[in-house]
Amino acid sequence: MLDHGAPPRTPRTAPAPVGIGTRLMRRKPVERLVAEGGQGEGGSLRRSLGLWQLTMISIGATLGTGIFVVLGEAVPKAGPAVTLSFVIAGLTALFSALSYAELSGTIPVAGSSYSYAYATMGELVAWVCGWCLVLEYGVSVAAVAVGWGEYLNELLDGTIGVTIPDALSAPPGDGGIFNLPALIVVLLAMAFLLGGAKESARANTIMVCVKIAALVLFCAIGLKGFQSGNYEHFMPLGMAGVSAAGATLFFSYIGFDAASTAGEEAKNAQRDLPRAIMLSLVIVTALYVLVAAVAVGARPWQHFSDSEAALAGIMKDVTGQSFWATLLAAGAVIAIASVVLTVLYGQTRILFAMSRDGLVPKVFAKVHPKTGAPRANTVIVSLFCGVLAAAIPLGQLADATSIGTLFAFALVNIAVIVLRRTRPDMPRTFRVPLSPVLPVLGFAFCVWMMGSLSAITWIVFGVWMVVGLVFYFCYGMRRSRLSQDPAPAAQK
Numbered sequence: 001m002l003d004h005g006a007p008p009r010t011p012r013t014a015p016a017p018v019g020i021g022t023r024l025m026r027r028k029p030v031e032r033l034v035a036e037g038g039q040g041e042g043g044s045l046r047r048s049l050g051l052w053q054l055t056m057i058s059i060g061a062t063l064g065t066g067i068f069v070v071l072g073e074a075v076p077k078a079g080p081a082v083t084l085s086f087v088i089a090g091l092t093a094l095f096s097a098l099s100y101a102e103l104s105g106t107i108p109v110a111g112s113s114y115s116y117a118y119a120t121m122g123e124l125v126a127w128v129c130g131w132c133l134v135l136e137y138g139v140s141v142a143a144v145a146v147g148w149g150e151y152l153n154e155l156l157d158g159t160i161g162v163t164i165p166d167a168l169s170a171p172p173g174d175g176g177i178f179n180l181p182a183l184i185v186v187l188l189a190m191a192f193l194l195g196g197a198k199e200s201a202r203a204n205t206i207m208v209c210v211k212i213a214a215l216v217l218f219c220a221i222g223l224k225g226f227q228s229g230n231y232e233h234f235m236p237l238g239m240a241g242v243s244a245a246g247a248t249l250f251f252s253y254i255g256f257d258a259a260s261t262a263g264e265e266a267k268n269a270q271r272d273l274p275r276a277i278m279l280s281l282v283i284v285t286a287l288y289v290l291v292a293a294v295a296v297g298a299r300p301w302q303h304f305s306d307s308e309a310a311l312a313g314i315m316k317d318v319t320g321q322s323f324w325a326t327l328l329a330a331g332a333v334i335a336i337a338s339v340v341l342t343v344l345y346g347q348t349r350i351l352f353a354m355s356r357d358g359l360v361p362k363v364f365a366k367v368h369p370k371t372g373a374p375r376a377n378t379v380i381v382s383l384f385c386g387v388l389a390a391a392i393p394l395g396q397l398a399d400a401t402s403i404g405t406l407f408a409f410a411l412v413n414i415a416v417i418v419l420r421r422t423r424p425d426m427p428r429t430f431r432v433p434l435s436p437v438l439p440v441l442g443f444a445f446c447v448w449m450m451g452s453l454s455a456i457t458w459i460v461f462g463v464w465m466v467v468g469l470v471f472y473f474c475y476g477m478r479r480s481r482l483s484q485d486p487a488p489a490a491q492k
Contacts, residue, residue, distance in 0.1 A: 025122035026482050028357070030426065033109050033119055036356065045110065045264045045352075046372035048198040051272040053205065054259045058280035060204045061255025061342035063211055067291050068147060068332045070252060072310035078245035079236040079301045083292045085245035090285035092246075092449055093253035095442025096409035097281045098432045099416040101274035104260040105429035106419070108269030111353030112260040112346070113412045118357070120418040121411070127476060129411045130354050131468035135404035135461075137347035138381065140254055141186060142389035143401055144339045146171065149181030151332040154312045158326025171391050182389035189341040190382035193348065196371040197265045200345060207338035214331025215287055217324075218311055219294050225318035226297035236301075240452075247402055247452040252288065254405045256281045258342050261349040274430035344385065348377045358484070359476035403453050403461045410446040413439040 049057070071082070078085045103116045111118070114133055118126035149170070153163040163169070170176025192200045235242060259276045263269045291311075299314050312332065316325040348364075352374050355364035364377040416432055416439045432438050477483070 025124065027120065027122050028115075028118045028126075028482060030107055030119050030423065033107055033111075033115055036109075045367060045374075046197065047265055047267050048196075049201055049262055049266045050268075051275055053198075053201040054262055054266055054272050054276035055280050056205045056208050057201060057262060057342050057345070058256050058259040058276050059284060060208045060338040061258035061346065062253060062280060062284045062339075063208070063215075063255070063287060063335070067215065067252070067288060068151065068311060068336055070147075070248060071292065071295060072304055074245040074249050075296065075301050075304040075310075077237065077248065078241045079233065080231045080296045081235040081237075081242045082245055082249075082296060082301070083289055084235075085242050085249050086252075086285070086288045086292050088242065088246040089250045089253055089449070090281070090288065092250060092406075092442070092445040093256060093281060093285075093409075095438055095445055096412055097256055097277055099409075099412045099439050099442055100257050100260055101277045101430045102416055102428060102432050103412065103419070104263060104273035104277060105270045106426060108263040108266065108273060109353065110261055110264040110349040112257055112263075112350060113408045113415070114350060115353055116415040116419075117411050120415040120422070123359075123477075123480060123482065124472070125411065127359060127472045128465070128468065129408050130350060130359070131465070131472075132404040132408040132411075133350045134347070135464055136254055136401055136408060137343055137350060138385050139388065139404070140401040141189075141340055141344050141347065141385040142182070142392065144336055144343065145182035145185050145386070145389035146179060146392075148185045148333065148336040148340070149179055151312065151329045151336065152181050154329035155326060155333055158322050158329060171389075179390040183386040185337055185340050186344070186382055186386035186389060188337065189344050190378055192341055193345055193378045193382075194371065194373055194375055196373050197262070197345075200341060204338050204341055207334050207341070210331055211335030211338060212287070214328055214335060215291050217331070218315060218328055219290055221315060221318055221324055222294040222298045225299075225314075226294065228297070230297050230300050243449070243452045247406075247449045250402045250406060250449055253281070253284070254401065255339065255343060256284065257409075258346040261346040264349075270429045344378075344382060347381050347385070348374055351377055351381065356481075358479045358481040359472070400457060400460050400464075403450055403457055404464075406446045406450045407461075410443050410450075413442040413446070 074085060075082045100113070103113075107116055107119055109115045111130070112133065114126055114130035117129040149164070153169060157163050164181060166175050167177045168180045171179045171182075192203050256277055259273055259280065263273060266272055295311065295314055298318055304310060312325040312329045315328050316322055319325075351360060351364040354360045355362055355377070363380070364374065366374060366376050368375045417436045419426070420435060
């Protein structure tokens with residue numbers, strides 16, 4: 001029976017389909033990023049880190065990589081002007097550090113530049129940035145672990161007169177079969193990380209103090225063998241050599257942004273993250289330039305080799321004794337282990353954020369309720385990085401890391417400009433001075449240094465990007481939480 005008094009029914013219509021262009025450019029509001037901070041599958045990250053711990057994480061991830069590991073490869077490219085290469089790389093890092101400092105105080109979450117890109121430039125750009133960060137952090141862990149074995153052999157030789165055979169201490173292509181020490185140091189770092197962020201930070205602080213003491217000791221002894229004649233031809237390979245060395249040495253600065261990955265475990269992230277980033281970069285750059293200047297002064301640049309244990313060799317040459325070289329090697333073993341620990345920490349937190357957004361499998365966002373650590377994430381990443389370190393030579397790893405880092409940093413500089421335009425009234429605990437001039441300079445420096453890298457590095461980077469885009473379009477785009485819950489995702 002019809003009810004003629006009832007109002008006519010409005011026929012239901014299916015929701016309008018969302019175009020692929022709109023889906024790729026969808027942004028995640030800052031408020032939503034912050035509101036979801038710390039939450040994982042089955043638990044949440046714990047806020048336990050203060051300014052001191054955050055600064056030590058940043059220094060721990062940075063200091064030692066370039067000096068202890070990559071210096072021997074950079075000096076033959078630039079000669080005595082390697083000190084200038086460190087300054088250029090540090091200046092490039094400084095511009096990007098200013099942008100990181102502003103965004104880390106505005107968007108204090110675990111995703112670092114991936115999350116900043118998500119809030120400003122859309123999901124596709126965020127994915128590309130996150131994929132670069134996977135390359136940056138994951139491969140750098142492997143690269144640093146490779147150098148750890150060199151110093152471990154120096155230490156073993158100076159203490160008990162025994163070294164690990166080349167077959168088990170070098171990757172294929174460098175005269176070995178499998179780099180066992182590199183795998184071991186990654187597994188040791190994994191063990192610390194599984195205990196939780198607070199416990200890992202405590203161990204890292206001790207290791208950072210040891211590495212600073214080791215570098216100060218090197219400078220004190222290296223000055224005794226300093227010869228000003230080693231600087232007579234300061235730039236023998238021209239500005240091209242300085243630029244090439246700077247691009248390689250930029251690998252040494254990737255750690256300062258590790259503090260930004262701790263945004264959801266910092267007690268007062270908006271206040272402490274910008275301070276920790278800037279403070280750590282100043283300390284690290286000063287030490288890098290000082291140690292590089294002393295090293296070249298103590299040994300002619302033509303006599304540098306690609307040995308990852310270059311500093312220990314200089315100590316032995318200057319003193320004529322193996323004791324000091326052994327002592328430095330002991331410091332380097334601890335120092336490089338702290339780099340592995342903190343960079344591995346950053347990698348797990350990047351994947352944690354990407355997993356929470358649905359772009360990578362959920363297993364990376366599962367948090368252990370007792371320790372507050374993403375256990376499965378940590379184990380998977382550690383095993384991957386350990387095998388990579390054991391099987392691939394250092395030089396290839398360092399350059400691949402540099403290009404991924406530079407690309408991510410370039411995007412962060414753009415993100416600052418975009419967020420200033422789209423959200424000018426948003427509270428900021430730190431503001432980049434002279435914006436947009438300095439962010440534009442940071443972007444330009446990153447692009448310039450990327451252009452100094454070898455063709456093979458660009459090919460590797462291109463292949464990596466293609467693989468990442470295939471994964472995104474086949475998996476991430478469909479499973480993104482914004483595609484499943486689009487209503488709250490509208491950008492304000």
